[in-house]
Amino acid sequence: xxxxxxxxxxxxxxxxxxxxxxxxxxxxxxxxxxxxxxxxxxxxxxxxxxxxxxxxxxxxxxxxxxxxxxxxxxxxxxxxxxxxxxxxxxxxxxxxxxxxxxxxxxxxxxxxxxxxxxxxxxxxxxxxxxxxxxxxxxxxxxxxxxxxxxxxxxxxxxxxxxxxxxxxxxxxxxxxxxxxxxxxxxxxxxxxxxxxxxxxxxxxxxxxxxxxxxxxxxxxxxxxxxxxxxxxxxxxxxxx
Amino acid sequence: xxxxxxxxxxxxxxxxxxxxxxxxxxxxxxxxxxxxxxxxxxxxxxxxxxxxxxxxxxxxxxxxxxxxxxxxxxxxxxxxxxxxxxxxxxxxxxxxxxxxxxxxxxxxxxxxxxxxxxxxxxxxxxxxxxxxxxxxxxxxxxxxxxxxxxxxxxxxxxxxxxxxxxxxxxxxxxxxxxxxxxxxxxxxxxxxxxxxxxxxxxxxxxxxxxxxxxxxxxxxx
Numbered sequence: 001x002x003x004x005x006x007x008x009x010x011x012x013x014x015x016x017x018x019x020x021x022x023x024x025x026x027x028x029x030x031x032x033x034x035x036x037x038x039x040x041x042x043x044x045x046x047x048x049x050x051x052x053x054x055x056x057x058x059x060x061x062x063x064x065x066x067x068x069x070x071x072x073x074x075x076x077x078x079x080x081x082x083x084x085x086x087x088x089x090x091x092x093x094x095x096x097x098x099x100x101x102x103x104x105x106x107x108x109x110x111x112x113x114x115x116x117x118x119x120x121x122x123x124x125x126x127x128x129x130x131x132x133x134x135x136x137x138x139x140x141x142x143x144x145x146x147x148x149x150x151x152x153x154x155x156x157x158x159x160x161x162x163x164x165x166x167x168x169x170x171x172x173x174x175x176x177x178x179x180x181x182x183x184x185x186x187x188x189x190x191x192x193x194x195x196x197x198x199x200x201x202x203x204x205x206x207x208x209x210x211x212x213x214x215x216x217x218x219x220x221x222x223x224x225x226x227x228x229x230x231x232x233x234x235x236x237x238x239x240x
Numbered sequence: 241x242x243x244x245x246x247x248x249x250x251x252x253x254x255x256x257x258x259x260x261x262x263x264x265x266x267x268x269x270x271x272x273x274x275x276x277x278x279x280x281x282x283x284x285x286x287x288x289x290x291x292x293x294x295x296x297x298x299x300x301x302x303x304x305x306x307x308x309x310x311x312x313x314x315x316x317x318x319x320x321x322x323x324x325x326x327x328x329x330x331x332x333x334x335x336x337x338x339x340x341x342x343x344x345x346x347x348x349x350x351x352x353x354x355x356x357x358x359x360x361x362x363x364x365x366x367x368x369x370x371x372x373x374x375x376x377x378x379x380x381x382x383x384x385x386x387x388x389x390x391x392x393x394x395x396x397x398x399x400x401x402x403x404x405x406x407x408x409x410x411x412x413x414x415x416x417x418x419x420x421x422x423x424x425x426x427x428x429x430x431x432x433x434x435x436x437x438x439x440x441x442x443x444x445x446x447x448x449x450x451x452x453x454x455x456x457x458x459x460x461x
Contacts, residue, residue: 134411141393144403145397154458157393157454161450165411168446172417172443175435
């Protein structure tokens with residue numbers, strides 16, 4: 001998208017078509033998903049608290065996809081040295097951390113009601129916590145590094161290393177850590193009647209929300225970059 | 241390879257002349273052992289020996305972080321880091337040289353820390369000294385390889401003292417888990433279990449190879 005200096009100063013860059021479309025699809029999908037979650041039957045053992053899984057599981061889909069995109073676009077940035085890839089990487093990391101945080105909040109609520117504990121040192125839980133720390137450190141690294149090229153380069157390396165650390169951490173915790181309590185991946189027919197569709201649509205809505213938020217964040221970053229010369233001029237004029 | 245030896249020699253010589261990093265690390269790790277004694281219920285005695293492997297590795301990790309942070313901070317003086325990056329050699333060897341220098345300095349600190357630790361916890365470690373040295377060396381190689389790599393990143397940031405632990409600690413988790421398990425089995429049975437050693441070798445190799453490959457992106461002018 002090309003922008004003029006007057007556009008930048010007035011902040012009148014219109015949202016992209018992709019952003020509008022993803023927003024509309026997300027709105028429809030969210031409404032349908034909320035209805036399916038509401039009308040899904042109650043689990044005969046866990047009761048109402050089981051419904052938190054319709055939120056919890058999509059959060060993980062979105063978080064892992066976000067972290068995967070951070071590493072993928074970080075690698076693309078290192079390869080092509082194109083700033084646009086870095087914008088997608090930082091957007092994916094921020095949105096990934098957001099969904100990871102939601103997953104880490106919703107999981108213990110369900111666990112307390114079902115297992116009787118807020119937290120256990122289960123391999124999958126511990127691994128996710130480590131991953132959350134890694135990508136929070138990624139965001140801090142970006143804030144504390146000076147120079148846009150160096151920031152992008154360091155962050156790309158850390159984003160890739162973070163994803164590469166998953167198997168090492170997972171095996172370490174599985175081999176020597178606590179016993180596994182977290183349910184395995186869902187298998188076909190493992191859910192009760194009427195519970196499948198809210199899960200499927202929940203996962204799709206989670207990924208759509210990830211996509212929409214990434215587009216929104218990339219759009220914001222593009223505006224910030226476009227506005228920075230004008231902002232620098234303004235700061236200079238105001239004597240900052 | 242010559243670059244590796246040159247950097248290793250330069251770092252060790254600098255440290256030998258000033259001795260500031262090793263002394264600071266040693267004092268810090270010994271203080272930690274004393275702090276452990278006061279923090280444990282009833283003090284560090286045979287009754288609290290079950291915590292010893294974990295506490296020993298906590299002391300190693302934090303004293304390593306202290307020293308690793310300095311390893312690149314000294315290169316900022318007179319812009320020495322720029323000259324290191326501009327040297328007509330593979331940057332991977334430069335990073336590996338610094339990693340080995342850090343490992344040697346850390347090994348010196350660890351040797352004395354273990355003696356103090358054995359005294360405080362009333363443990364006789366002489367029958368397992370050789371095995372313990374092997375486990376500590378393997379664990380420390382993991383700490384130094386990934387730690388030196390992130391020290392090169394952290395030194396170029398604001399709040400570099402805070403950034404290094406934040407960047408490195410999540411990557412220390414697998415090393416710490418395996419090394420403390422191996423040390424625990426050594427303290428309890430007098431023999432090293434194979435699984436954590438195997439895991440440490442894989443982790444060390446992964447960290448060394450990854451830091452060698454990615455060194456071009458972090459050692460800049």
